Amino acid sequence: MDPALLENPLVFWLLAGLLTAVVSLPFVLHARRKELETIEAREEASRYGLDIPASLHPVVDPGGCIGISNCVKVCPEDVLGIEHGQAVAVRPARCIGHGLCERVCPVDAIQLVFGTATRGVELPRIKENFETNVEGIYVVGELGGMGLVANAFEQGRQCIEGIVKESAKGPPGIADLIIVGCGPAGLSASLTALHHGMTFLTLEKEDVGGTVAHYPRKKLVMTRPVKVPGYGKLSFREVRKEELMGVWQDVIDRSGLEVLTGETVEGIQKVGRHHFRVVSSGGTYEAARVILAIGRRGVPRKLGVPGEAAPHVQYSLREPEVYKGERVLVVGGGDSAVEAALALADQPDTEVRMSYRREAFNRIKPGNFDRIARAQDDGAVEVLWRSNTTRIEPEAVHLELEEEAVAVPADQVFIFAGGVLPTAFLRNCGIQIETKFGQP
Numbered sequence: 001m002d003p004a005l006l007e008n009p010l011v012f013w014l015l016a017g018l019l020t021a022v023v024s025l026p027f028v029l030h031a032r033r034k035e036l037e038t039i040e041a042r043e044e045a046s047r048y049g050l051d052i053p054a055s056l057h058p059v060v061d062p063g064g065c066i067g068i069s070n071c072v073k074v075c076p077e078d079v080l081g082i083e084h085g086q087a088v089a090v091r092p093a094r095c096i097g098h099g100l101c102e103r104v105c106p107v108d109a110i111q112l113v114f115g116t117a118t119r120g121v122e123l124p125r126i127k128e129n130f131e132t133n134v135e136g137i138y139v140v141g142e143l144g145g146m147g148l149v150a151n152a153f154e155q156g157r158q159c160i161e162g163i164v165k166e167s168a169k170g171p172p173g174i175a176d177l178i179i180v181g182c183g184p185a186g187l188s189a190s191l192t193a194l195h196h197g198m199t200f201l202t203l204e205k206e207d208v209g210g211t212v213a214h215y216p217r218k219k220l221v222m223t224r225p226v227k228v229p230g231y232g233k234l235s236f237r238e239v240r241k242e243e244l245m246g247v248w249q250d251v252i253d254r255s256g257l258e259v260l261t262g263e264t265v266e267g268i269q270k271v272g273r274h275h276f277r278v279v280s281s282g283g284t285y286e287a288a289r290v291i292l293a294i295g296r297r298g299v300p301r302k303l304g305v306p307g308e309a310a311p312h313v314q315y316s317l318r319e320p321e322v323y324k325g326e327r328v329l330v331v332g333g334g335d336s337a338v339e340a341a342l343a344l345a346d347q348p349d350t351e352v353r354m355s356y357r358r359e360a361f362n363r364i365k366p367g368n369f370d371r372i373a374r375a376q377d378d379g380a381v382e383v384l385w386r387s388n389t390t391r392i393e394p395e396a397v398h399l400e401l402e403e404e405a406v407a408v409p410a411d412q413v414f415i416f417a418g419g420v421l422p423t424a425f426l427r428n429c430g431i432q433i434e435t436k437f438g439q440p
């Protein structure tokens, strides 16, 4: 090109414009592709019912977001997307509170909140040292609103270390602490108490491990390194459930920690300042302080139908192999029900039916949605839509199916109707509860 042409302002600006367009084209195309992905994700989320937040979820300030999508990239649960140059919570129901989006946003335009304007989430009021309004009762882990294995683990340790610093002694002859629950929060509280030579009891209604013990087999647990007093650092970032449980068991064995399992705590009475009486299914115990690490799974919701207390009716599935060759009915339509039905259908000669009150699965993970659809097509699982259980008998379950009474054969019944949060239990202990409507 004749260099003199560049001296013509029109040519110069035309060339400059062309160059800018060529350089920015890949960015524009990339942004457009991301937008299309977000639109697709939104449609999918609404199909699977993942567009409505269950509890904790990110909220983006549209005035503050600059759309650089760091938050989208760091979220391990794929909650966020980019639309119109801004981050949006596409699948808020998948949020389990990693909080990475909030941390990487350079302009503080993301906040994790509990509930929505119309759907409140109940949480116990706790202070910075994890103490509730009842002096001497502490809440750690997911019960306090902060989910995740590593957070629960950290809080258990920090709570006990805070108590050690206070070094307030209880009345002579009673234990320093009773720790209720032995999921990650209760386990780390117990190990820290042991490390500091405190006298304590850990009461757990099921087995050690809490919610982690109930994860589907071989689930990949996303976590971060945590410090275990007296043991060292557990440096996992991604670990299979079984491996994590194995390491915890090793920590327990080496430390000599004793956990009283099969003990459901039913009530806590304050007998005096730094003196509590804890009533459990296995006995009554006393301590100067009580740490509640009972999570948010609560107790399984019952159907309230005759026959529900029979021994062949259960609310969780640990070992599907045991039920091979049996006729099984799974009641419910959430992820737990679907995963249980699929695990049972994998067993040889097992007849699996599901009873669900709605006409389609809603709010389940897309992977489960596809797997259960395949299992139905293959005849491995039969789903009885719009059915309600009315009575359970030793070899049959009576259902109301589209207003007709039917009996389906069932040697085993698994009920997954959600959980009842331990709000009443907390209130009976005198702990104040607040309801959050889209607040941090």
Ligand SMILES: Cc1cc2nc3c(=O)[nH]c(=O)nc-3n(C[C@H](O)[C@H](O)[C@H](O)COP(=O)(O)OP(=O)(O)OC[C@H]3O[C@@H](n4cnc5c(N)ncnc54)[C@H](O)[C@@H]3O)c2cc1C
Pocket: 096, 140, 141, 142, 143, 146, 147, 148, 149, 150, 152, 180, 181, 182, 183, 184, 185, 186, 203, 204, 205, 206, 207, 208, 209, 210, 211, 212, 215, 220, 221, 222, 223, 263, 264, 265, 266, 293, 294, 295, 296, 297
């Ligand atoms: C499907 C699923 C996948 C998840 N994936 C991840 C993940 O990849 N990474 C991650 O970091 N987090 C994940 N989480 C979240 C994580 O599991 C929880 O945040 C964590 O387990 C909370 O620990 P916790 O100790 O507070 O409560 P929990 O683990 O729920 O433990 C509470 C314990 O208290 C016991 N208990 C309850 N009531 C009583 C009572 N009255 N008396 C005696 N004992 C009682 C229970 O039996 C239980 O053992 C996931 C959760 C779910 C449901």
